[in-house]
Amino acid sequence: MTRPTPRVETTLLPRLRADLTAVGFTVDGLEAYLGPTATAALRREQPFPAERLTRAHPTPLGALVRLFTLGLEVDFDEVDAALPTLRGDGLVALDLAERTGAGLRACCDLQPHADETHAWWVASDLTHAAMGAALEPDHVLGVGSASLTVASWTPRTPVRAALDLGTGSGIQALHLDAHADRVVVTDTSDRALRFARFNAALAGSDWDVRAGDMLAPVAGERFDLVVSNPPFVITPRGTRVPDFEYRDAGAHGDDIVAGLVRGVGDVLAPGGVALFIGNWEIAADADWRDRWREWLEPTGLDAWVVQRDEQDPAQYAEMWARDGGHQPGSWIHDELYAAWLDDFDARGVARIGFGVAALHRPLAPREPFVDLQEVSGPVTRPMGPTIAAGLAARDRLAGLDDDAVLDVAWHVAPDVIEQRHARPGATDPEVILLGQGGGLRLTHRVDTATAALVGVCDGELTARAALVAIAALLDVDAADLLTRTTPTLRRLVADGFLTPEPAPARG
Ligand SMILES: C[S@@+](CC[C@H](N)C(=O)[O-])C[C@H]1O[C@@H](n2cnc3c(N)ncnc32)[C@H](O)[C@@H]1O
Structure with a gap:
């Protein structure tokens, strides 16, 4: 049976918007109504606390939660009360x-x-929890944790043309619409594109919606920003593992991510950025960075990849x-489990990496930078400002030789703190750590000279002048100290500990 997708009825959408706003069907309104426990349970796809709460405290907002979030039947009168201008008839028309009877x-x-x-x-397909059944192969995802990661990490610098590749319900494009003059969205799923068109119309947005495989629908075009939460899930082929369109494009192993890395440069304008997430396979005794270097080598793109x-x-x-939606203990779950293990065994895969990639086409040809980092802890949200600043810092560093880096009067970022750890009774610290409160929340272990340098980075003295003075104080050779400290100085600049201009405070 074909499942309907919402219709774009331009006379009804303003009424839907007005009613949803008035009843408080908003992020803040729902959190206030449901409270932290039911809200957190819903994020875990556990509907029971929300269902219990809507029964105990029935309100017009609760009726919409029962209808849309929990997938329950709701009386017509209750829907009319919750949506007084659109009414239940309007929902049906859309x-x-x-x-269902009454x-x-x-x-x-x-x-x-x-x-x-x-x-x-x-709008998207009903969740597994709301349907109480396994998902269909053409299921269209709503806003999931991967969607939120991509949205958080995307730089929100104003751009002319932006592409959302594998748009699904259009969540990334909604964000892009706020800072791009033109938004193109693509997907292979007609069902997803119907949801995307509806969500664009509901938001009052107008996107260029195209059907097609990965970069094919935009071949020959150039974008300033490409974002993608691609169908990156590594899926055993020739097995009974369902081929869900929302997570899998039919590729072998991690070919979908490899293809995106190799191909996305063709649609990036000079200065353009591609931001996407993915999985990558790591062979036993291998470093995930080797695979990335191999993918990146022919592209000429700058790359900053953070394995999370x-x-x-x-x-x-x-x-x-x-x-x-397959539960542990069922025969199908165990069969699928075995299929994945066999598939990874066949290729000698020992681990699977997950992370975020920011690729950048330099404005003018130069040696690309490749920075492959591992950061597993919690990071700031949104991460977009950190990505924008980090790409700009790396771009700048790529154009500066070591002498030029030493000749800048750097500023220490306002979120940087220093920790000194000493053995009990000792006057000198055993370990000095520089940490940052925002962004990736990185910590670097540094020596006394680097700590002293960072301590005087207020935009007055160049790094060279500061290090020469520090060398005299520590009674060490200045030329040697300059040579030793420059790689750390570059690292601290790339990671946002030091900036060329005074940086605004970060959360
Ligand atoms: C993980 S979902 C992401 C949806 C949405 N952009 C988000 O951030 O939540 C991946 C999307 O890629 C689409 N897709 C699958 N195979 C594709 C392909 N070969 N080319 C383009 N899109 C594809 C799926 O239909 C799905 O909408």
């Missing part, structure tokens, strides 16, 4: 809900979404076997 049942999920300055609604997590094949299989 194919957002269908009649009530209505949602045809899709509808959830509010917001960033610091904008608010939207996102590594899983072993069993952890990966458990996560993705469950993702489609």
